[in-house]
Amino acid sequence: MNAKILTIGHLARETGTKVETVRFYEKSGLLPAPSRTEGNYRSYDQAHLNRLSFIRRARDLGFSLDQIRALLALSDDRSQSCASVDTIAKQHREEVERKIADLQALKAELDRVIDDCGCNIVADCRIIDTLSPRQNTPA
Numbered sequence: 001m002n003a004k005i006l007t008i009g010h011l012a013r014e015t016g017t018k019v020e021t022v023r024f025y026e027k028s029g030l031l032p033a034p035s036r037t038e039g040n041y042r043s044y045d046q047a048h049l050n051r052l053s054f055i056r057r058a059r060d061l062g063f064s065l066d067q068i069r070a071l072l073a074l075s076d077d078r079s080q081s082c083a084s085v086d087t088i089a090k091q092h093r094e095e096v097e098r099k100i101a102d103l104q105a106l107k108a109e110l111d112r113v114i115d116d117c118g119c120n121i122v123a124d125c126r127i128i129d130t131l132s133p134r135q136n137t138p139a
Contacts, residue, residue: 006044008034015052022052030055030069063092 012019025031031051034042051072058068067088074085116126 004045006049008042008044011044011049011052014049015056017052017056025052025055028065030065030072061092062096063088067092 006014008019008022011017012022022031026033031048034044034048037043054072054075055068058071063071070088071085074080074082074088113127113130118124118126122128
């Protein structure tokens with residue numbers, strides 16, 4: 001096999017991506033369709049590897065598929081200003097900050113519930129009581 005040509009399995013392994021995910025990225029237009037061999041197998045090259053690595057890294061950082069699509073479009077035109085890239089990154093950072101705030105609030109609530117637990121019997125457990133659905137008593 002030519003060192004520059006990758007099968008879908010090789011591409012998936014090189015990037016830590018499942019084969020099904022590679023196909024999904026192709027169908028969604030994030031990854032361009034590869035050429036085909038005479039046996040009709042997908043034939044990927046270095047550009048596919050680089051693009052899929054970009055997608056994977058962006059996903060690892062929590063960017064949405066729409067954000068990645070926009071970043072890829074911007075990346076494809078290297079001569080333009082990166083102001084749009086900054087805007088996308090700043091929006092994502094705001095989303096991350098909101099999630100961090102939500103997680104900190106969750107942690108505080110868990111800390112409160114754990115601290116309220118007297119570690120006696122389950123029937124008196126404040127954690128179980130907090131998690132249990134509230135019973136509506138008839139009026």
